[in-house]
Amino acid sequence: MQDMISNSGETDEILKLIRSLQNIGDRIISITGGLQSPLAKHAVKRVQRALRGECS
Numbered sequence: 001m002q003d004m005i006s007n008s009g010e011t012d013e014i015l016k017l018i019r020s021l022q023n024i025g026d027r028i029i030s031i032t033g034g035l036q037s038p039l040a041k042h043a044v045k046r047v048q049r050a051l052r053g054e055c056s
Contacts, residue, residue, distance in 0.1 A: 001044075003029045009037025018042050 002021055006014050009032035018039060021028060030043035033050060040046045 001027050001029060003031070004039060004043070005031045006037070006039050007033040009034065009039030014039050 004014070004017065008014075009030065015038060018028070022042070028039070028043040029045040029047075030037075030039045031047045031049050032040045033048070034040065035046055035048050040048070
């Protein structure tokens with residue numbers, strides 16, 4: 001199970017990670033700025049949160 005935090009949930013980096021995690025059968029918990037993002041849609045648990053700035 002992987003926790004992933006992203007404001008947009010749709011950067012190229014996030015999309016690549018989603019595919020890689022799906023390929024190995026891992027599941028995702030997401031914290032994103034919107035529940036309609038690709039990251040949130042692929043997560044088994046989702047949290048919507050307004051994020052300020054970039055996460056690092």
